[in-house]
Amino acid sequence: MSACPVCNRRLPLSQIESHVNAHFEDEIDPQIANDHYLALQLASSSSSDPPPTLKEAPFLDPFNKIVPFPQNDDVVRSQTKRPFYRVGNGGLISLLTTCLVESKTKPLECSTSLLSGYVDHFQSTKEDKGWGCGWRNIQMQCSHLLSRRDQEVKRVLFGGSEFVPDIPSLQRWLEIAWRSGFDVSGGLHFDKRIYGCKKWIGTTECAALLRSFGLRARVVDFAPEKSRSMYLSVPGSAVAPKRRAYGPMDRYVVKKGASGVEKGVDSRGSTSSRIGKGALLMDWVWNYFSDNRLDVSSGVHMTNKGPLYFQHEGHSRTIVGIQRRLQGTTFTPQYNLLILDPADFTRDIEKALVDKKGWEGYLKRGAHTLTCPEYQMLYVDNGIAVGEELEQLKTIDSHFVQF
Template structure:
């Protein structure tokens, strides 16, 4: 049973209508955000029913009502994740200070250095409760900390507008709700549609399904040899993500502008993937992502409008918060040397903070050069701006990936 709100004419289940109407006359911003989230969740569920199939409308309405009630219940019961909080801009601000100090040290006067950083990201370290299996969830938390901090549209829809990052058990329940809504059906079947309370590993596609269920445009990118017989990484969800060559929005990161459209991956100076190492291919992609494919970026440390990258490889995942490029001299023929700037759930937040504040030993925590990229395959996840609705949201239920050849 449902009823019409006399204030805004919005249709809601009878179990929610009283609190919804009251919310119109409350000044509590958090409470209003909560009710708005419930409205959005119910609206999204209702839109999936079809008037062309009246025989199934009753079952569909019942399913939508159950889904809405489950969302409302989880919004109330979810728990905020506990983590070591850092003030004054967080770790990214401290990292920026260290990178700028490198430039001022002039230890290598002929070197041109440029660093590109995402905005604010909280570091979520592995705990004794999730050691060995929880890195995927920790990287989801890092991704969400940025989204809630930097994107108003994401803050509005994520976790019922709670304005906080939930703990791992709550995230597990949100993923189950995503599966119930039809996101990543194949991946859900692999886990028998249940993950709550489990210590099973998750990967990039589970992160995509979770974020997409809120309407966020989470994109997956695969880095692998063209003739690789392996169709997935050592995380179950990745096994069901079809690898497809991208000719569309991803072209600005993958295919050289003005190229023939053959899908060949290019480096920052136009070299094809057959001439450069897989580490260089991945580094070039990350650089193009953070620089938005600009060829000329001035030296220095730059904050970008790009979010962090969920970075998956066999057995572990981390979060890329930026990239550093070094050139010897100032000529365009110089070979760039890259360092990924990463946050690893396996590191202790307090240790990272101490190293960054003292500007000593921080590199071993946060820098990773191309020589460290030795795994046969990698996956990335990033989140485009905006919120998907209608047909686009329905299309996002199928998790595929853009393919970049090593």
């Protein structure tokens, strides 16, 4: 038996592949399918532009045409934006805010929700079912970055195009990142070629792509002691050097006390027995969105934090916030991650939020659902790296939080 990485249902190993692919089945509008075909062609080459002079050897694109590796300017000119279902009324996060505000609470219950701000949902389609979730989460991350008022980010990201490119264009940008020296080991695993491939990517590839623009993308590993990311599907993540976390997240690293019994530190700073991995991860996410403030009042708050790229065995999703519930006088909070999943259909999420019915099933995930042996997060710090800092970002290391 094996657990489905999307819905956690346990099935015989012989059935798991078809079951996972069924999550991504969707009826694609013929016009959108044609647009995607055109987008792929435009991303592979531009008939109106003269062929660039390149030193690198050519390779086959998805249509078996010989094309050279592009340079940055070529990708800027040829990158395309595939039509996607954009939610009105301020987007999904605005609709989610209304549902959280109006959701009923139990007597003596205090509820606090922290959100990332605007994020477009990019759903997987038939073209990328079963392998495209990593790219879709990169698109969600970038939709948030481009929605902010940071003009410097808009200037550097994707050559100043100010739109989120389609998957083939993102694949081109990742190749450029690898050839520029970002995540050398991960690039070697793919032979520095990913365009047109249906290979899984994950946190490390997202970090390499974003860092190549100077963005301060950070990776965090949640794993048992001495673990080497055996279960994560991303090659780059498996070889990324791990180091202990230093700074505001220190309190969540499990440490050994004098007696040799493993101890942890909870969100109030007191020592407790070893924290379960679900609770530990929830505490970290809460600490991230609350910016280490312990006095966050009840209600729904829009923070200045971006969404989190959330990788686990066989799948990745985007965390757009977290909800904390306190019941009566108890000091044990109950958390729900607020998640956008590429496997879900945007129209279905929107309808559930508009109708205020069934939306929890799409967006809420409690600690009991965190059953994978390892997890990775990626977040983006403010500002643009240049000079020596940019050179340092070429090495994809990670903070290590021990379960």
